[in-house]
Amino acid sequence: MTIQKAIIMFFVSFCATIGYAIPVEAPKRSLLSSCFSGGISYLLYLKILDLDGNAFFAAFLAAFLMGILGEFFSRLYKMPATIFIMPPLITLVPGGGMYYTMSYLISDNMDMFLREAVKTFSVAIALSLGIVASGLFSKSLRAFRKRSEYKGRPRLDRYR
Secondary structure (H helix, E strand, O other): OOOOHHHHHHHHHHHHHHHHOOOOOOOOOHHHHHHHHHHHHHHHHHHHHHHHHHHHHHHHHHHHHHHHHHHEEEHOOOOOOOHHHHHHHHHOOHHHHHHHHHHHHHHHHHHHHHHHHHHHHHHHHHHHHHHHHHHHHHHHHHHHHHHHHHHOOHHHHHHH
């Protein structure tokens, strides 16, 4: 992927994220951060597709990055992480795959229908698993940080 194509794809995914975030009334101060997250995640998705070609792996890592960035921005702006995770997710949802799946079903092309359906549903599952994994990673990181704060000091709340 050339630099020029990467810049164009970042801009397109940035605009697509804004196009979804505004109608669902995302807070204005979260728009730039969630759009940045959408652009970076989509570039990662495209780069992994170029290198590996595995849509499941690309979608999982892009959704994981999106979730990590969403958790980071939620701490930074003191807002729920969902505000920063849902709008960028639109850029990764396999809408074209869903369209072609239904098109092949209607035209009674079962081989292509099954192939496209498996690919589309695997990308959708990868997106959900990536977001869940990033949430679990964030929670475990917070728990680890909390435990390391009390290391060496007695916890007084046990005796209350």
